[in-house]
Amino acid sequence: MFAGLVPRYLPLRDAVENVVQRAEHGDRRIVSWSELDLNVVRTLGGADPELVARFEARYCNARAFAEYWRNRLHAGVKPETGRLADYLALIGYVVPADAEPGHVGDTIRGLRPRLQGDLPLTAAQRIRWDRLVEHNRFDCAGMRAVCLIATRELDAA
Numbered sequence: 001m002f003a004g005l006v007p008r009y010l011p012l013r014d015a016v017e018n019v020v021q022r023a024e025h026g027d028r029r030i031v032s033w034s035e036l037d038l039n040v041v042r043t044l045g046g047a048d049p050e051l052v053a054r055f056e057a058r059y060c061n062a063r064a065f066a067e068y069w070r071n072r073l074h075a076g077v078k079p080e081t082g083r084l085a086d087y088l089a090l091i092g093y094v095v096p097a098d099a100e101p102g103h104v105g106d107t108i109r110g111l112r113p114r115l116q117g118d119l120p121l122t123a124a125q126r127i128r129w130d131r132l133v134e135h136n137r138f139d140c141a142g143m144r145a146v147c148l149i150a151t152r153e154l155d156a157a
Contacts, residue, residue: 008115012040017051029059029060032059041056074090107129
């Protein structure tokens, strides 16, 4: 699905508009593992409060939901931190070594000037980009797995 994905730079407002439109069109939620994304979008507030409101209307913090599930049904088994990796370990979700955390920020910082300059990635940068996309794919799949298990267990309780 993501093979051959061509990276491109979008200003924050345009990227948020793109995400919100896709969520609205598909009647979907916008989900992340903390409120970091929500807070970044809120920095747009002065520039476009209507867009922020549309984002907020679709937004869901998966970490808050996972913590609710953990506290309600698994109070004796508390992950070491609130990181997604700890919740994935709690449910026995195996993350391939290539998708483990560690270099996301460095990769984004390293690629940003090239992408903002609308320059093609070098072969080495393309490998880093592909690893970043794969890491993100596993993060999303893992977050989904945590939410599905939590939903099933809460529904059954």
